[in-house]
Amino acid sequence: MPQIIFSCREESSQLAWSELQRGGWGLSLESWLQKGVGLASCPQDFAALAPAIQASRLLFVQHIFPVDTVITNYLAPEGSELLDKALDSFALRMSKTAPFAIQLRRAIGLNDSYQGELRTLLQLYFIGNGFSHHTRYPEQIISGYVTSTSLYLGLSLASQNLSSWNGGHVAYALRPDTISRSEFKLLEAIECFQLSLPTQGVALDLGAAPGGWTKILLERGLKVLAVDPGALDPRIKAHPQVSHYAMTTQQFLRTYRSTPVNLLVNDMRMDIIPSVELVNAAASLLAPDSLLIMTFKLPGSKPFAAIHQGLSLLQQEYSLAHQRQLFHNRQEVTIVAIKSPGR
Numbered sequence: 001m002p003q004i005i006f007s008c009r010e011e012s013s014q015l016a017w018s019e020l021q022r023g024g025w026g027l028s029l030e031s032w033l034q035k036g037v038g039l040a041s042c043p044q045d046f047a048a049l050a051p052a053i054q055a056s057r058l059l060f061v062q063h064i065f066p067v068d069t070v071i072t073n074y075l076a077p078e079g080s081e082l083l084d085k086a087l088d089s090f091a092l093r094m095s096k097t098a099p100f101a102i103q104l105r106r107a108i109g110l111n112d113s114y115q116g117e118l119r120t121l122l123q124l125y126f127i128g129n130g131f132s133h134h135t136r137y138p139e140q141i142i143s144g145y146v147t148s149t150s151l152y153l154g155l156s157l158a159s160q161n162l163s164s165w166n167g168g169h170v171a172y173a174l175r176p177d178t179i180s181r182s183e184f185k186l187l188e189a190i191e192c193f194q195l196s197l198p199t200q201g202v203a204l205d206l207g208a209a210p211g212g213w214t215k216i217l218l219e220r221g222l223k224v225l226a227v228d229p230g231a232l233d234p235r236i237k238a239h240p241q242v243s244h245y246a247m248t249t250q251q252f253l254r255t256y257r258s259t260p261v262n263l264l265v266n267d268m269r270m271d272i273i274p275s276v277e278l279v280n281a282a283a284s285l286l287a288p289d290s291l292l293i294m295t296f297k298l299p300g301s302k303p304f305a306a307i308h309q310g311l312s313l314l315q316q317e318y319s320l321a322h323q324r325q326l327f328h329n330r331q332e333v334t335i336v337a338i339k340s341p342g343r
Contacts, residue, residue: 004042008036
């Protein structure tokens with residue numbers, strides 16, 4: 001029976017598996033390879049399963065890939081022979097006009113020397129056979145997971161894996177001008193959901209302090225209304241395109257009557273329902289078809305019910321576009337919506 005390996009945040013393992021079970025695809029959990037990485041069998045092949053999973057808009061599964069071959073005793077001579085056969089099989093299925101990448105992960109505690117050697121071996125094999133390699137923007141991916149006893153390998157299109165990053169682990173570098181790591185959440189949402197943010201106009205950032213999301217919006221060319229009673233980073237506070245409203249969102253919404261807003265973002269530490277009520281109240285400030293990007297902070301119990309209730313309330317003013325727990329989310333999920341016309 002075909003198998004897949006799926007990935008999610010460690011603390012969301014059971015939530016991710018629950019989603020996959022409820023999808024109606026007949027998946028069976030074979031084992032947890034580690035926290036956040038599951039091996040499952042399925043009655044249909046990956047080419048049919050992947051688009052169904054994508055269309056279902058799962059919240060907690062961040063990455064999937066097919067298991068085309070499992071090589072036990074991969075360090076033994078017979079393991080090398082099986083690997084050669086697997087690579088020959090992959091080469092027959094791959095396109096030489098589409099860039100490829102090798103994405104390998106290993107079990108916790110496993111020495112990384114074999115993983116590095118294997119990655120080099122695979123890259124040299126495919127490059128030597130006329131395939132074009134591109135680590136960051138591949139169109140086809142050879143994925144692998146290495147344990148102490150087995151090597152799981154599979155070939156898929158990057159578009160089938162839910163994320164083109166290895167295991168969905170999106171990596172951004174801290175820079176001297178980084179305000180806070182919360183910037184990475186917004187950057188990942190823009191990349192993962194392929195969002196087209198406006199390049200001019202006004203953005204409203206609720207819960208802006210210390211200014212990480214405001215910084216990203218400024219880099220897109222937007223003027224930013226930064227609402228937060230807390231202090232902004234001095235570099236953000238001094239920016240000529242920033243207006244800091246040192247007050248609560250409720251106070252701001254009662255008093256603001258100026259320029260229409262073209263983008264609304266909200267990363268406030270607040271329960272889901274009151275947070276949604278505030279962005280619904282702010283909808284009257286938005287220009288038609290404006291984007292909303294926000295996070296739902298998850299409760300300690302019954303997260304699915306809380307998310308469903310929040311999404312239902314949100315749809316009074318917005319049309320849902322995307323929802324997922326991204327790699328840089330913690331106990332939260334990212335929601336993208338569009339201001340509904342005529343509301």
